[in-house]
Amino acid sequence: MAPSTATHAPLPEASAEGSVPPILEINNIEVVYNKAVQVLRGLSLSVPRGQIVALLGSNGAGKSTTLKAISNLLQLQNGEMPRGDIRFDRRDTRHDTPHGLVRSGLFHVMEGRHVFEDLSIEENLIAATYALSGKRASAVDFDKVYEYFPRLHERRKGLAGYLSGGEQQMLAIGRALIAEPKLILLDEPSLGLSPVLVETIFEIIARINAEQGVSMLLVEQNASIALAVAHYGYIMETGKVVIDNTAEKLAADPDVREFYLGVGQEGTGKSFKDLKHYKRRKRWLS
Incomplete structure (x- = not known):
């Protein structure tokens, strides 16, 4: 994938009151597991509306924990956020449920895809419509997913468990699109994929951002390809940001x-x- 060919969504214009507030703001958060192990240590970052932000770092830096803190999934692993605050779409999310955040427009595509293997591709997409309060599955436009991922259309009646790793990643992103997100959290979308599939997935990520205007926070170890599609980047080590800048400047x-x-x-x-x-x-x- 040639970095120079990536197409980004246009940046939001400033309002009369000033600049457009970020879709996501994380301010000085700390995360502790089992009341003993501190993973995040005063982490702050933001995601401007309509942009892709890359969150980079080695294993154990705290990238996935950051995403779980945003989507309020820490409790599933005996984690808690004793300090700091997170605001999504100008709202404090501390007391929101994970499914409440999904319905408000925040969708977390977790590492490992986590598709429903015993359901068909089409049924996986239908399941995502439950994030759309008051909207029936029959009224949802599945075509936009199949437009980005033609392979899913070809195999839509087949079981998701028989898909390749790359196809499952496509389905995981497709489910996010069905939920009509304002912000997608992507955790290691390249994990376990061949170089050709990685290029394909990231080309589609860039297209979705450019054409749908969906903001994205992208956690990725493949820094080169992440910076090729991102507008801005943060590099983490041991639970905190050590450097941040535009993606172009970080890459150079x-x-x-x-x-x-x-x-x-x-x-x-x-x-x-x-x-x-x-x-x-x-x-x-x-």
Whole structure:
């Protein structure tokens, strides 16, 4: 997938009162599991309306925990958020239920797809209509999903359990579209997929953003392809943001390329906590 060919949604215009508020604001949150293990340590970030924001970092950085905090799924794993606040579409979400957030326009596509394997593709999409309060499945436009994912249309009567990993990822994203989201949280959409399928999935993610105007928070370890479709990016380590900037500037930043994207000789495989020492050593050697 060529980064230069990615088409982004137009940025929202400023209102008379000022700039358009972000669709998502996370302010200084902390997350603790089992009242003992702290995973997030004062994390703050925002997702502007109509944009794709990439959240990058190695395993254990706290990326998936961030998404679970947003969608209020922490309790399922004995997690809690003792500090900070999260606002979705200007509303404090602390007391919202996960299904209430879905109905208000926030859809979480979890790592591992989690499709209903014993249901057909069509039945999986119908199940997603329950997020649409007061709207019957017969009135929902499934064609927009099949337009983005023609393979799903071809196999719509088949069981989801027989789909390939890439097709299941397509179905998971398709279910999100049926729910008419304002914001989609995408957790590792490239996980376990071949390079060709990864390109296909990310091309469709960029199209959905450009054509539907859906905001997205994208958690991904494949930093290069994530930054190719994102407008902005945050890099996490040990539960906090260590650097953030526009996706274009992050992809071009020599420290990001050397320490995170693995481009360059020295510093490859290291983390940003080594960066100050690394720069100081380069000054001594020069």
